[in-house]
Amino acid sequence: MEDIRKLSGASMGSIYHHFSNKxxxxxxxxxxxxxxxxxxxSASLTRHSLHEGIEAIVHAYLxxxxxxxxxxxxxxxxxDSEYLSAYVKVLRQKTRTTLxxxxxxxxxxxxxxxxxxxxxxxxxxxxLYLPLIIGPSREFIRIWLRTRHPEEIQVARDPLAKAAWxxxxxxxxxxxxLNAETDR
Amino acid sequence: MEDIRKLSGASMGSIYHHFSNKxxxxxxxxxxxxxxxxxxxSASLTRHSLHEGIEAIVHAYLxxxxxxxxxxxxxxxxxDSEYLSAYVKVLRQKTRTTLxxxxxxxxxxxxxxxxxxxxxxxxxxxxLYLPLIIGPSREFIRIWLRTRHPEEIQVARDPLAKAAWxxxxxxxxxxxxLNAETDR
Amino acid sequence: MEDIRKLSGASMGSIYHHFSNKxxxxxxxxxxxxxxxxxxxSASLTRHSLHEGIEAIVHAYLxxxxxxxxxxxxxxxxxDSEYLSAYVKVLRQKTRTTLxxxxxxxxxxxxxxxxxxxxxxxxxxxxLYLPLIIGPSREFIRIWLRTRHPEEIQVARDPLAKAAWxxxxxxxxxxxxLNAETDR
Amino acid sequence: MEDIRKLSGASMGSIYHHFSNKxxxxxxxxxxxxxxxxxxxSASLTRHSLHEGIEAIVHAYLxxxxxxxxxxxxxxxxxDSEYLSAYVKVLRQKTRTTLxxxxxxxxxxxxxxxxxxxxxxxxxxxxLYLPLIIGPSREFIRIWLRTRHPEEIQVARDPLAKAAWxxxxxxxxxxxxLNAETDR
DNA sequence: AATGAATGAGCCTTCATTCAT
DNA sequence: GATGAATGAAGGCTCATTCAT
Numbered sequence: 001m002e003d004i005r006k007l008s009g010a011s012m013g014s015i016y017h018h019f020s021n022k023x024x025x026x027x028x029x030x031x032x033x034x035x036x037x038x039x040x041x042s043a044s045l046t047r048h049s050l051h052e053g054i055e056a057i058v059h060a061y062l063x064x065x066x067x068x069x070x071x072x073x074x075x076x077x078x079x080d081s082e083y084l085s086a087y088v089k090v091l092r093q094k095t096r097t098t099l100x101x102x103x104x105x106x107x108x109x110x111x112x113x114x115x116x117x118x119x120x121x122x123x124x125x126x127x128l129y130l131p132l133i134i135g136p137s138r139e140f141i142r143i144w145l146r147t148r149h150p151e152e153i154q155v156a157r158d159p160l161a162k163a164a165w166x167x168x169x170x171x172x173x174x175x176x177x178l179n180a181e182t183d184r
Numbered sequence: 185m186e187d188i189r190k191l192s193g194a195s196m197g198s199i200y201h202h203f204s205n206k207x208x209x210x211x212x213x214x215x216x217x218x219x220x221x222x223x224x225x226s227a228s229l230t231r232h233s234l235h236e237g238i239e240a241i242v243h244a245y246l247x248x249x250x251x252x253x254x255x256x257x258x259x260x261x262x263x264d265s266e267y268l269s270a271y272v273k274v275l276r277q278k279t280r281t282t283l284x285x286x287x288x289x290x291x292x293x294x295x296x297x298x299x300x301x302x303x304x305x306x307x308x309x310x311x312l313y314l315p316l317i318i319g320p321s322r323e324f325i326r327i328w329l330r331t332r333h334p335e336e337i338q339v340a341r342d343p344l345a346k347a348a349w350x351x352x353x354x355x356x357x358x359x360x361x362l363n364a365e366t367d368r
Numbered sequence: 369m370e371d372i373r374k375l376s377g378a379s380m381g382s383i384y385h386h387f388s389n390k391x392x393x394x395x396x397x398x399x400x401x402x403x404x405x406x407x408x409x410s411a412s413l414t415r416h417s418l419h420e421g422i423e424a425i426v427h428a429y430l431x432x433x434x435x436x437x438x439x440x441x442x443x444x445x446x447x448d449s450e451y452l453s454a455y456v457k458v459l460r461q462k463t464r465t466t467l468x469x470x471x472x473x474x475x476x477x478x479x480x481x482x483x484x485x486x487x488x489x490x491x492x493x494x495x496l497y498l499p500l501i502i503g504p505s506r507e508f509i510r511i512w513l514r515t516r517h518p519e520e521i522q523v524a525r526d527p528l529a530k531a532a533w534x535x536x537x538x539x540x541x542x543x544x545x546l547n548a549e550t551d552r
Numbered sequence: 553m554e555d556i557r558k559l560s561g562a563s564m565g566s567i568y569h570h571f572s573n574k575x576x577x578x579x580x581x582x583x584x585x586x587x588x589x590x591x592x593x594s595a596s597l598t599r600h601s602l603h604e605g606i607e608a609i610v611h612a613y614l615x616x617x618x619x620x621x622x623x624x625x626x627x628x629x630x631x632d633s634e635y636l637s638a639y640v641k642v643l644r645q646k647t648r649t650t651l652x653x654x655x656x657x658x659x660x661x662x663x664x665x666x667x668x669x670x671x672x673x674x675x676x677x678x679x680l681y682l683p684l685i686i687g688p689s690r691e692f693i694r695i696w697l698r699t700r701h702p703e704e705i706q707v708a709r710d711p712l713a714k715a716a717w718x719x720x721x722x723x724x725x726x727x728x729x730l731n732a733e734t735d736r
Numbered sequence: 737a738a739t740g741a742a743t744g745a746g747c748c749t750t751c752a753t754t755c756a757t
Numbered sequence: 758g759a760t761g762a763a764t765g766a767a768g769g770c771t772c773a774t775t776c777a778t
Contacts, residue, residue, distance in 0.1 A: 001748060011764045013751080022748065028771095125339050128324065132347055134322035139315035155309050163316055167347045185773060194760060195739045197776085202737095369752060379760045381755085390752060493707050499691035500715055507687035508680065523677050532683055535715045553769060563743045564770080570741095574769065 026078065033075035040064045040128050045111050050120055053111070054168055055161035058137050062160065065141045073145050105130040122170050133164045136149055189367055206253055210262065217252070217259035222288055224248045229295050237295070239345035242321050246344065249325045250337050257329050289314040306354050317348045394446065401443035406430045406472055413479050418488055421479070422536055423529035428504050430528065433509045434521050441513050473498040490538050501532045578630065585608050585627035590656055592616045596666040597663050602672055605663070606720055607713035614712065617680045617693045642670050655710050685716045
């Protein structure tokens with residue numbers, strides 16, 4: 001709190017005038033960060049068709065963290081923390097107005113649904129799409145955040161994007177892709 | 185500390201007799217957990233050849249978390265935390281006796297090296313193998329730890345294992361696989 | 369202060385425009401309450417002769433608290449509090465304009481004086497008249513304020529009034545009273 | 553809290569090792585003080601018969617405050633405070649082990665009961681005995697605590713004791729008393 | 737080696753008060 | 758005269774750590 005006060009330049013009382021709690025302040029920061037990330041990813045989704053869309057998601061994910069490393073680090077760590085999700089549970093019981101928590105997965109599923117139906121994307125347990133598409137990138141970023149060498153992220157962009165597609169694409173689309181992409 | 189004292193049944197003084205401070209205790213717990221996980225994975229690696237080995241790693245990873253959910257949750261969260269890695273850096277400058285930190289990735293690379301050389305595994309930036317193989321499972325477990333429904337993990341085991349192989353295998357090995365596995 | 373602001377509907381700044389600080393506001397409320405109580409009692413005094421006057425005081429005291437329970441509670445508690453009396457001492461040294469503090473006792477003594485002289489009221493240390501006349505009622509009210517059952521106060525009115533007279537009246541007046549009041 | 557720490561010579565943590573709260577510490581002090589006062593009064597009760605007993609109560613009450621002015625001031629003020637009695641209500645719902653709150657009145661009534669039955673003490677609403685007997689003394693002490701002149705208390709002792717008896721005694725016992733006590 | 741009461745720096749938070757608008 | 762966001766000193770309390778036994 002003292003650090004935040006110093007950095008923000010505001011007074012103790014002023015901070016507590018705007019945020020009822022340390023927890024609420026942490027939550028506000030987390031939600032803002034997550035929202036920023038989700039917005040970046042949403043933009044990629046809506047602008048592209050299947051194959052390019054998947055790769056765009058991964059690119060957007062990696063790029064966002066490269067550009068918001070500090071906030072990203074906080075969001076990543078806070079996303080795991082128990083107390084936050086516990087708190088969110090309470091909120092959900094009280095107010096329905098609050099933003100939903102795991103939108104990213106739902107958003108992704110909504111976008112994928114037609115492609116799953118028409119067979120261009122493999123049918124899997126719905127809880128696996130996000131891990132398979134974003135999981136490798138998340139793990140990569142988690143490690144990258146400790147060093148933050150910009151070049152590393154550039155080298156990883158395309159392999160991670162291609163892997164996401166490879167894992168999600170139905171065998172048929174994949175075969176046609178194998179023919180098309182001889183660079184692999 | 186008070187919670188640990190209550191759970192352990194030991195006295196405050198006794199705990200401080202064994203661990204110099206809270207950080208060291210946290211570190212000991214973290215290292216023990218991580219070591220347990222690594223041992224489980226190592227066992228899978230050494231017992232199998234390439235394709236089965238990759239899938240065995242994923243299975244071992246998922247199974248270990250299913251069996252050690254609490255410890256797993258702690259290890260996963262502690263693995264991200266800055267203070268630990270910062271502390272580890274200090275330790276590395278002082279003592280070289282302490283166990284290395286990112287063994288899992290190194291261990292995996294050592295095991296994969298021959299297969300990369302002979303072309304049965306795609307050549308990628310070395311920092312990507314762990315994210316690609318374990319990343320989806322880690323992300324899946326991260327979410328699973330909040331609900332801990334046993335059935336979910338069972339449904340996810342095979343898709344995650346197969347995805348890990350798909351992403352790592354060289355296109356040639358992959359095509360042969362496509363012929364073999366008609367169930368996909 | 370925040371509570372007062374909410375209840376009064378005024379703004380923070382407005383309150384501080386009218387009262388220099390919290391203590392002054394508390395004092396104003398206390399003085400207003402006490403003044404209201406004293407007025408009620410004064411009215412009883414001036415309207416009656418000795419015996420009826422004493423009983424009227426007690427009745428007025430009890431009735432006032434019944435009708436102003438919240439304010440009464442505040443006045444009673446504030447009357448005890450050290451900081452107020454300490455503050456009043458400071459004020460007395462500075463300004464002589466402020467209202468005197470223990471008026472009730474002085475007022476009572478002025479009214480009793482002739483009756484003490486003519487022997488119809490016992491001669492006692494002057495600091496005892498108020499405790500003897502009002503003390504039981506005050507103690508009764510102090511307890512009553514916790515429950516505030518209206519019936520209790522009605523049952524207590526007459527016994528307390530008669531006791532006040534009994535304690536104050538000279539033995540001679542008392543004997544004549546004993547003859548008159550055969551209901552006792 | 554800081555003041556208490558300084559006065560007690562103990563450390564902050566040590567105080568909180570013994571009392572869970574500031575409120576609990578305040579409560580402990582209050583209960584100890586009240587208990588000391590009640591013990592002093594109980595002793596007077598048991599050692600005497602009716603008339604002397606009543607006067608002994610008053611004497612004990614006054615003497616205790618004279619000897620424990622600071623503690624007495626605290627007990628008197630705390631006894632009024634709302635938060636304490638509110639807290640006691642909560643406690644009563646939880647634990648029945650805690651000491652009772654208004655023992656003094658109950659204790660007094662138990663002692664008076666036989667005398668009320670045999671007609672030597674007036675029959676009144678039970679909630680009036682304590683106010684009538686102790687009320688004047690309490691009010692006197694409340695004022696006295698601001699000056700604490702020892703002589704004042706000595707002058708008040710007998711009149712207050714006699715008034716307590718006068719108010720409680722049945723008319724018959726009183727008449728006989730009037731004959732006996734020619735000094736009045 | 738074990739105990740657990742004691743320590744005290746530092747945490748989060750409150751709240752009477754101020755002041756620019 | 759009114760407003761209410763901003764202020765910051767001070768409060769209650771926690772908790773990692775120590776130390777006498």
